[in-house]
Amino acid sequence: MQISKSKKLEILWSLLLSRRFEEALTELCKIEGKIPGMMILCTGQEAVGAGVCAALQPEDVIITNHRSHSHLLAKGADPKALMAEIYGKRTGCNKGKSGTLHLAVPEVNAPCTTTVVGGGPPIAVGRAFAQQYREEKSVTVCFIGDGATNEGSFHEALNLASLWALPVIFVCENNLYAGAQRYEEHTKVPNIAERAAGYAMPGVVVDGNDALAVYTSACEARGRAVAGEGPTLIEYKTYRWRGHGESDLQLYQPQEEIAAWQAMCPIPKLRGDMLAQGLISVDELREMEHRIDAMVQEAIRFAEESPYPEPHEALEDVYA
Amino acid sequence: MQPLGMGQAINQALREEMRRNPDVFLAGEGIGVGIHDSPMLPTAGLLKDFGARRVKDTPVSEAAIAGLAVGAAVAGLRPVVEIMYNPFFTLASDMIVNHAAKLRYLSGGKSSFPLVVRMKTGAGFGAGCQHSHNLEAWVAHCPGLKVVMPSTPADAKGLLKSAIREPNPVVFIEDMMLYFVPGPVPAEEYQIPLGQAEIKRQGTDVTVVTWSKMLLVALKAADQMARENIELEIVDLRTLVPLDKETLLASVRKTGRLVVLHEATRTGGFAGEVAAVVMEEAFESLKAPLRRVTGPDIPVPVSPPLERFYIPSEEKLIMAVQEIL
Ligand SMILES: Cc1ncc(C[n+]2csc(CCOP(=O)(O)OP(=O)(O)O)c2C)c(N)n1
Numbered sequence: 001m002q003i004s005k006s007k008k009l010e011i012l013w014s015l016l017l018s019r020r021f022e023e024a025l026t027e028l029c030k031i032e033g034k035i036p037g038m039m040i041l042c043t044g045q046e047a048v049g050a051g052v053c054a055a056l057q058p059e060d061v062i063i064t065n066h067r068s069h070s071h072l073l074a075k076g077a078d079p080k081a082l083m084a085e086i087y088g089k090r091t092g093c094n095k096g097k098s099g100t101l102h103l104a105v106p107e108v109n110a111p112c113t114t115t116v117v118g119g120g121p122p123i124a125v126g127r128a129f130a131q132q133y134r135e136e137k138s139v140t141v142c143f144i145g146d147g148a149t150n151e152g153s154f155h156e157a158l159n160l161a162s163l164w165a166l167p168v169i170f171v172c173e174n175n176l177y178a179g180a181q182r183y184e185e186h187t188k189v190p191n192i193a194e195r196a197a198g199y200a201m202p203g204v205v206v207d208g209n210d211a212l213a214v215y216t217s218a219c220e221a222r223g224r225a226v227a228g229e230g231p232t233l234i235e236y237k238t239y240r241w242r243g244h245g246e247s248d249l250q251l252y253q254p255q256e257e258i259a260a261w262q263a264m265c266p267i268p269k270l271r272g273d274m275l276a277q278g279l280i281s282v283d284e285l286r287e288m289e290h291r292i293d294a295m296v297q298e299a300i301r302f303a304e305e306s307p308y309p310e311p312h313e314a315l316e317d318v319y320a
Numbered sequence: 321m322q323p324l325g326m327g328q329a330i331n332q333a334l335r336e337e338m339r340r341n342p343d344v345f346l347a348g349e350g351i352g353v354g355i356h357d358s359p360m361l362p363t364a365g366l367l368k369d370f371g372a373r374r375v376k377d378t379p380v381s382e383a384a385i386a387g388l389a390v391g392a393a394v395a396g397l398r399p400v401v402e403i404m405y406n407p408f409f410t411l412a413s414d415m416i417v418n419h420a421a422k423l424r425y426l427s428g429g430k431s432s433f434p435l436v437v438r439m440k441t442g443a444g445f446g447a448g449c450q451h452s453h454n455l456e457a458w459v460a461h462c463p464g465l466k467v468v469m470p471s472t473p474a475d476a477k478g479l480l481k482s483a484i485r486e487p488n489p490v491v492f493i494e495d496m497m498l499y500f501v502p503g504p505v506p507a508e509e510y511q512i513p514l515g516q517a518e519i520k521r522q523g524t525d526v527t528v529v530t531w532s533k534m535l536l537v538a539l540k541a542a543d544q545m546a547r548e549n550i551e552l553e554i555v556d557l558r559t560l561v562p563l564d565k566e567t568l569l570a571s572v573r574k575t576g577r578l579v580v581l582h583e584a585t586r587t588g589g590f591a592g593e594v595a596a597v598v599m600e601e602a603f604e605s606l607k608a609p610l611r612r613v614t615g616p617d618i619p620v621p622v623s624p625p626l627e628r629f630y631i632p633s634e635e636k637l638i639m640a641v642q643e644i645l
Contacts, residue, residue: 038446088622096621099622115451116410117380118380148380150380178379181377181379186379186380314629318619
């Protein structure tokens, strides 16, 4: 598949933005009392969000999970609104109700995010059903981890999606761990993608650190879905560099394993190829990095300067 | 006496019961190897000391964890399973509510389900409503389940030991903040029977009925009010099912005034049950309308000022007491 220069630039932008955004969060989390709650990052896995969302149209929907930053940024969410929400500020995309774990950005068709593992797939089925019902030419993407495929809800959702040929793409980011459990400690089947066979849907394994391979596979799945050919399960093999959350000491992740995956970082791979092919110059790259840096700094400044909600605002938004 | 956090006290109870009865085993997500490696946590060190046969790390599969407990219990094993956070109980609930709670009855009393489901709970750690949601009233509403919600390390240890020896399914709910509040725990062997409330502070003016983390709020409020010569009597229910009506009613008959305090949301909360019992059985002793101090009817928000607003405070309790004095 031919991938245009502008598409590659878009993917590179998403990769760098997500990385920079989360590197900043790693630092902010070290400051006592700055960021409420848990901080769950996808550092190292950004190619999945960047590649998949580059294959989507604005009208396509994503349902994401606790590890959502790169998905949302790649779908076009405003870093300022995300950062302010992560701080628990009133100007955050969810007025401080959500924090980092359940960031919902309906403005970019990310209408609901769930941190209940396995909560996403059935909702994605319903969202895709609405697309089919209204005969829209759009798809729903559901981002889940490898661990989530051991919830019953995942299996019910795949069966129903397949039975009704719904336009949904189940994107499994296999980052090798679910909490402290390594993949083979929680799942017997060697590849999550093989689970698709049980529901008579295509299941594919793709290098999740190769942003262009991610993009291509997502385009294919999207094509099938909008053509009425039903869902696809894509397993992206990747790795989380950080712990499950920022307070996780990663005692169970071998240092050599982390290093080996860091050597397969998705960013230098794409950046190197694009430089070599003359799709971007060193100067243009530096300029892109500066713009991203400024964007992240602006998001932090916005979050810092924004007010917290007033206590009674807790009572708002329960009902329509 | 040894000062321990509640997690450490629970850890002792698990160890003692596992040593005592080879049929006791544990299962749950991250209970053997977890993402946090703190000695304050309830299952710290158990995998190392008891081995993988008896300390089972499971996949992220709450329905299977709960079902494992039901099936193993009917075979006579003594499962103690963990559901990581109270909101994830929804995924396990079919096995607990429709099965653990009902199958004995459906068998005409012939089959037994001696199991314990431990769940962590509580607002105050900024994770929001999909991690913080106190659902004790849901389980208390299901005949066939016993429900324990301890407030001190010593109680937690004694109650968990009883729960593990119970012939019935027990839901045991632990507020995580209490893991980090040390309290004295007797060094010798002891148990606390389910269904016995404890008066945590004697008083004459107003009865405050509470449980779990809110005991700390009640005790602080009692200290403050004592300075104005108002003596609160604090009744810690410890177990919601069975409910120790005797202790509750005796206290209300003594003081003539009642405030029920819980962290869970208001509508359909267990305070309503406590209030109903008092109205039915001690109405004539009440000198004033009773009051409830609870979380507001909202999901627990993340932002610190919003989350603080959610959690019932000493100030709110004191205001409620003053209203009925
Ligand atoms: C129903 C439910 N059970 C348990 C948890 C706690 N939990 C949060 S993330 C996680 C691991 C999920 O692993 P995976 O699906 O592989 O996603 P990853 O975190 O690796 O991105 C667990 C157990 C939860 N949030 N929801």
